[in-house]
Amino acid sequence: MRVMKWSMIALAVSAGTSQFAMASSQDDSKGFVEDSTFSINTRLLNFGRDFRNNDSGKSRVNETGLGFNGLYQSGFTQGTVGVGVDVIGLLGIKLDSGKGRSGTGLFPTGSDGRSEDQYSKGGGAVKFRISDTVLKIGDQYTTAPVFATDDSRLLPEVAQGTSIVSNEIKGLKLEAGHFTGITAQAQSYRDSLHLPEANFAGAVYAFTPELTGSLYYSKVEDYWRKIYANVNYTHALSDKQSFAVDFNIYDTKSDGLGLQRAEKDNTTKLDNRAFSLQGAYTYDAHTFTLAYQKVTGDGDYGYGVDGGGTIFLANSVARSDFNAEDEKSWQARYDLNMATFGVPGLSFMTRYVSGSGANTGTTSNGKEWERDIEAKYVIQSGPAKDLSLRVRQATYRSSDGVYYGSASIDELRLIAQYPLNIL
Incomplete structure (x- = not known):
């Protein structure tokens, strides 16, 4: 991985002075202060779960919190090498x-089982830009399919490390990263996910305006190595019709101490492929989606220590990921955009996912299903412009309690989110 990582960085940096870069973002820099932005995203979240038929723990958890996510991004100083923070x-x-309702994952929990009244975290990163290549060192959010921070609760995960992203060649994005820690969503202390070290490199290329592909490699020390590939095709049939196809695949193998732990504890060594194929047809306000997902080989598709968002598979939905060993699952989804009917900003979504054949250790044919319903409205104008109001309901059932400790879960999330751009 070291050779691959540094060869990718060398390619990205050298491209900055190549014949491909006729004009660059750094050439257009107005300055450290002049190009600065500052935003605060406010999120009000009520999160509740009803664990039906759960005799071993709580029958219900429900909490409400208010989160503030402030992000200041400076511009880059002028010159060949731009510097910013x-x-x-x-x-x-x-x-x-x-105490009886805590445990939603919104807040840190004290020794008495109660959620803390408040928590905070933060950090900073220094960044350098040459042409259209940016090197960033410090605290940051990541979106690579093999290393992605999660933002599904009150506050997002924050990763600590070094990343480089290059857009020197038209249609080609190159990126690589070296990370040594991730602060969890509901924690304030650094590296609360206990990440030893993660390295990755990858590329995304637009073959045509309709067809893109990507390929990534990652290695998480003492856990696993992953290879990820994606192909996405979108085609407009008319002004009101289009269809899209999206294919994702992960190849994961235990590595280092992860392999040794499995051998010592006589647990499953990861050596699997997880893929999903999704097709969507849009007609006017309506989008119909079908997806199929399957895991083959040994072990579940593993992720989390490398970021809670590191699962770019179609059937990773609100409650379940349908990622157990040997599991196959399908999804049917419907989306409605009410802008067509004169109500811009209002949308609805519903989907049903069913999985079977899961090898969970206690059964070789575990079954699960999930139904999600969502309504969302984004205010289009006025003082509250961009305020979004969302209701998400999930119903989850499985053939036994090996999934997430409960066979039956009803979940409800009420979310109000307001992004405020100050600079």
């Missing part, structure tokens, strides 16, 4: 909870 500030405040 990014600063992240996060604050979570508990509005409603209780």
Whole structure:
């Protein structure tokens, strides 16, 4: 991985002075202060789960919190090498909870089992830009399919390390990263996910305006190595019709101490392929989607220590990922955009996912299903412009309690989110 990582970085940097870069972002830099942006995203979240038929623990959890995500991004100084900084500030405040209702993952939990009243975290990164290549060192959010920070609760995960992204060649994005820690969503202490070290490199290329492909490699020390590939094709049939096809695949193998732990504890060594194929047809306000996903080989598709968002598979939905060993699953989804009917900003979504054949250790044919319903409205104008209001409901059932500790879960999320751009 070291050779691959540094060869990718060398290619990205050298491209900055190549014949491909006729004009660059750095040439257009207005300055450190002049190109600065500052935004605060405010999120109010009520999160509740009803664990039906759960005799071993809580029957219900429900908490409400208010989160503030502040991000300052400076511009780059002028010259051949631009220098800038990014600063992240996060604050979570508990509005409603209780010892009997804690455990939603919104807040840190104390030794008494109660959620903390508030928590905060933050950090900064220094960044350098040559032409259209940016090197960033420090605290940052990541979106690579083999190393992606999660933002599904009150506050997002924050990764600590070094990343480089190059867009020197038209249609080609190159990126690589070296990370040594991730602060979890509901924690304030650094490296709360106990990441030893993760390295990755990858590329995304637009073959045509309709066809893109990507290829990534990652290695998480003492856990696994992954190879990821994606092909996405979107085609407009008319002004009102289009279809899209999206294919994702991961190849994962245990590595280092992860392999040794499996051998010592007589647990499954990861050596699997997880793929999903998704097709979507859009007609006017309506989008119909079908997806199929399958895991083959040994072990579940593993992720988390390399970021809670590192699962770019079609059937990773609100409650379940349908990623157990040997599991196959299918999805049917429907989306409705009410802008066509004169209500811009209002949308609806519903989907059903069913999985079977899962090898969970206690059964070789585990079954699960999930139904999700969502309604969302984004205010289009006025003082509250861009305020979004969302209701998400999920119903989950499985053939036994090996999935997430409960065979039956009803979940409800009420989300109000307001992005404020100050600079």
